[in-house]
Amino acid sequence: MGAKSTGPISPNHLIEVVKTAAKTGAQVVMDAVNKPRNITYKGLTDLVTETDKMSEAAILEVVKKNFDDHLILGEEGGIIGDAASDYLWCIDPLDGTTNFAHGYPSFAVSVGVLYRGNPAAAAVVEFVGGPMCWNTRIFSATAGGGAFCNGERIQVSATNQVERSLLVTGFGYDHDDAWATNIDLFKEFTDVSRGVRRLGAASVDMCHVALGIVEAYWEYRLKPWDMAAGVLIVEEAGGAVTRMDGGKFCVFDRSVLVSNGALHAKLLEKIGPPTEKLKNNGIDFSLWYKPKDYRADV
Template identity: 85%
Template sequence: MGRSLVFLASAPVKFSRELNWVPPLGQKLRQSFPRTTRQVSLGGFLKFPSFSANQGRTLSVRAVVSSDTSYPKVGATSTGPIPGSQLAEVVETAAKTGAQVVMDAVNKPRNIFYKGLTDLVTETDKMSEAAILDVVRKNFPDHLILGEEGGIIGDSSSGYLWCIDPLDGTTNFAHGYPSFAVSVGVLFQGNPAAAAVVEFVGGPMCWNTRMFSATAGGGAFCNGQKIQSSKTDLVEQSLLVTGFGYEHDDPWATNMELFKDFTDISRGVRRLGAAAVDMCHVALGVAEAYWEYRLKPWDMAAGVLVTSSK
């Protein structure tokens, strides 16, 4: 199982490594980790405090190692009446269709709009989502769909939910920075069943793509080749990845402290700016772990299945 940490601010952080010692409650994470190498094991939890709207910006970072070593399965146990191979084919076609829209625009001037102070959206986001929707609705007109730009459409009684991020990493795309993707995942009865993430690699004048895909119980692949996450079990030998949201609130401030703390005890922490890409890099084995606060369903529906599939 890949070592992806994906969680909401109100939920415990699920971390696929457990230290073989317990840091004192109330101490900062940096103070709790000794500088010597520590062995870690898969399947543990690191729990961080939850947040409420009326809290101030004076939170200290606390970590408690849980004795609970279980790690819940992410993928759906069944794809329902639709065969997994059929779902996978449509998911991959939808992601490729959206990616073609992005590729057609990647070397052209961008029309940029703002959803917030620094939260961008482009015409390409909207065009990519429209193209993906056409594929999904043509094949499964009775399914429920959640798109980042268009919201919820379709039959709310359906057992299937499609989560679409037509351009994950819009700010990177707007600047021509090579860390963005098209992400399409479908859930059956609330659990990921099939996923595809088309990552853009290279850079201006040499753009290319690679596609990550997965089905529940069917393994994870990159361009059709089976992939495996890293076997590294030492934090001090690990490269970690995280992300930061647009709201500079308590979770953002706490994650900044975690960024500093994990930089102290690991080989480094990267911040690329596209959650789906980050998770796929963990699945590929080029990074050992990823965590981020306040991800939306479209951010993680595809990437979390790719990362957790064996």
């Protein structure tokens, strides 16, 4: 039997299980990375592979072995477990599936755990290199315990000027008004910064902010499993996290801006107004999804 859902679990125990789960999923991905892909589609361009499903199954096995009554939200399997649990696991077994399918080196396994709605522990195993030279590095964090990459503490950059910053964003599969607004933001920031990258894996993008190699990342229309791990890693590396309208962030929201903190207000000056315009036009980015009956102190 695993630990029961009521009451806090030791951060050291929790992060060890989180890291083991992420590494277990990553081993499934590594075993498949150079093999032919069996690809199906959730939509016109939204891919899913057998590797996504196998990775999630391997992660679930680790979680259930240790905490058999925790609530789990997986990208592939949806909600399972006890809704009365204080803990919610948000699992993306293969973040950046399209990149994986093409052998493009920007994808990861992301495992984040919430305690009453707030990120408590996180691990992201990022795949680096590329065909013929695949490797991984693991990012991890606990609430109040700092952020680490391969066991070494990491910190966001100190850059405080947009014109000296390298930025990252992402675009979802729905080409709606939010997508069009972000195209405009992409253009605007490309004009005033050192560049804007679009790599295609939210957890990787946030870990790069935490590592200090880019200054900020923003995106509309994300899901809890996209963000639960990455936002904690950024915060514990000294960065800032809000919604794109500047409001207090919650993992169940649908927009996120993470930065090194020093640039946050300057970025919001450009990102906030068009986001408010979208809201005024009826697009709600707050509390899009929360599992029914899950207790969240947010």
